[in-house]
Amino acid sequence: MHQLTVIGLGAGDFEQLQMGVYRKLQQAKKIYVRTMDHPVLHELVAEGIQLESFDNIYEKHDDFRPVYEEIVATLLDYVEQEDIMYAVPGHPLVAELTIQLLIEAEKEGKVNLKIEGGQSFLDPIFGALRIDPIDGFQLVDGTTFSAHEVNMHHHLLIAQVYDTFSASEVKLTLMEKYREDYPVTIVTAAGSVGEKLRTVPLYELDRAAEIDNLTTVYVPPVANRDEALREWSTFREIISTLRGPNGCPWDQKQTHESLKRYILEEVHEFLQTIDEQDDEHMIEELGDVLLQVFLHAQIGEDEGFFNLEDILEAVSAKMIRRHPHVFGDITVENVEEVNANWEKIKNEEQAIDDTTKPLLNGEYRAASSLQTSYNYQRRAAKVGFDWPTTDGVWGKFVEEWQEFRVEVTNGTNETRLDEFGDVLFTLVNIARVYKISAEDAMLHANRKFARRFAYVEEQVMAGNKDFKAYTFEELDAFWNEAKNQEGE
Structure with missing residues (x-):
């Protein structure tokens, strides 16, 4: 198998090129380069070194990924015939997707790969900005990064900001977290004689004239807590x-x-x-x-x-586990199949043993008696303890209502409490059968009462300003006015 040697051209101009790298370039018969848009290459051409670039591939695609994939496919074709050298800007292993794709090909046995030096753009960037990366920094690709990935407390370096359009995309992404006038620094040709630094408010990022393929955007860490409220x-x-x-x-x-x-x-x-x-x-x-x-x-x-990480791990693992049709190889046709899978996986997780664990375990909700009632009746229905038709549900309600009315006349506070609880329980079961949330229904009724009673109160305050000055019939008339205004 022939060898594909990758070499880095460094981040600066010809004067910054490492001597060892320069000698290897001189010895090569022919060099393939990702792009000719690098200051070192023009000097090499002047010395008679043969170069072939892949700039024409950029013009064929709208996105970078297919560009890099085609470059790699072309290199793999070439290396089948002979040993070749491929040169890239900076260091081959820093922000260079074509090299990562070649490494994947090497793992698959498709190429014999050798990667050699070249200074990355990071060292001259740190020097130009006078920052110490040990404080924490992020290096992201301006064409693909998300605001969710950004840590506002770290130094942020954004590569692949090469023209006005890409700068505009970066600006809009950053504005999801940073204020629009947050200072950002545009670094061009760091470490070379043409090095330029310009600090502008974020909203002006895509208006700067210095943006080209040697540009890196720097966003400094936030200075105080109030500037990181989105973190x-x-x-x-x-x-x-x-x-x-x-x-x-x-x-x-x-x-x-x-x-x-x-x-x-x-x-x-x-x-x-x-x-x-x-x-x-x-x-x-x-x-x-x-x-x-x-x-x-x-x-x-x-x-x-x-702690919070335990909570995140538990819920993330659950979501992945219970969505095998998204994160696994299970196929579903509709929502019903999703729900069936969910329940099946949930039951497997809980590993319910009908002989040792009561069915209603885990269904109690201290914050809501309505939700607890719904949970109990739903779980019982799943094992067949349910009325076969809705007539049975309604019949049970009528029975409990009648028993409660008897206790209102003849019973004690304890028996009334007991029978009224039965009435509420049957009402929750009716809601379950008709797929109504009893909790939501109660919340809705409470809000409706508060809204209409507020109208009654407004009328009282606009009149005699004392509820005692009105009869119930007069107050009820105000209530009916509120209903009519709501179209009921």
Whole structure:
């Protein structure tokens, strides 16, 4: 098998080229280069060294990936005939996808690969910017990176920013986390005699004239907490501080038990914003729900039982495990098959042993008696303990209602409580049969009552300003006005 030698041209001009690299280039009969757009290559051509570039392949494709794949395929064809040398900008193993593709080909036994030096652009970049990477830095590809990957507390270097369009894409991505006037530095030809640095506000990034294939964009770490409010680690730090020795007395004394009612309240308030279709309010209420999650995670960490990473690992693993049609090789045709798979996998995980574990274990919900009732009846129905028709469900409700009415007249507080509970239980079962969430229905009824009663209160305040001054019939008339305004 012939050998494909890869060599790096460095990040600077001809004067920065390493002597060993220069000698190898001189000795080569012919050199294939990814692109001629590098200052070293013009000097080599002037010395009579034969070069063949792949610049024409760039013109055939709209995306970089197919460009690099075609370059690699061409190199593999050439190396079948003879030993060849392939030269790339910088260091071959830094931000060079064609080399990564060649390494994959080597693992498959398709090529005998030899990779040799060449200074990467990182050293001159660090020197030009006067930064120490030990503080933490990220190197990302400007054509593919996502704002979700960016850590605002690290030095951020963005390569592959080669023209106005790519700079515009980078700008829009960064604006998902950074303010629009955040300072960014455009570094061009770092380490060469033509080195240029220009710091501009983020919104001007795509208007700079210096952008070319030797450009790297630098985004410095945020200077303070208030500039990193879109960073997950910032929120975690805030919660940790609130619970810490110098934090808030209220947050410090909270427990999982004391927070139970708050998480339920916040979820209900968020559900209301969904009904109202209020996006701004939805952001606020989702934040309140997230606050509860982080508080419970911090309490778990403070007590030494679990932390946020444990929660993330558990839920991520569950989502991957229960979606084999997405992350595995299972095929599904519709939502019904997805749900069937979900239940099957869930039952396998729980490994329920009918002889040792009660069926209703794990179905109790301390925060919602309605949800607990629904869970119990749903689980019982799955094993056949259910009315065969809806007539049986309605008949049971009528029976319990009649028993409750008898206790209202002749019973005690205890018997009334017992029979009224039976009535509610049968109502939840009716909701289950007709695929209605009893919890959502109750929330909806409460909101409707509050909305209509607010109208009644407005009318009272606009009149005599005292409820006692009105008869029930007058108040009920206000209520009916509110209903009529809602079209009911």
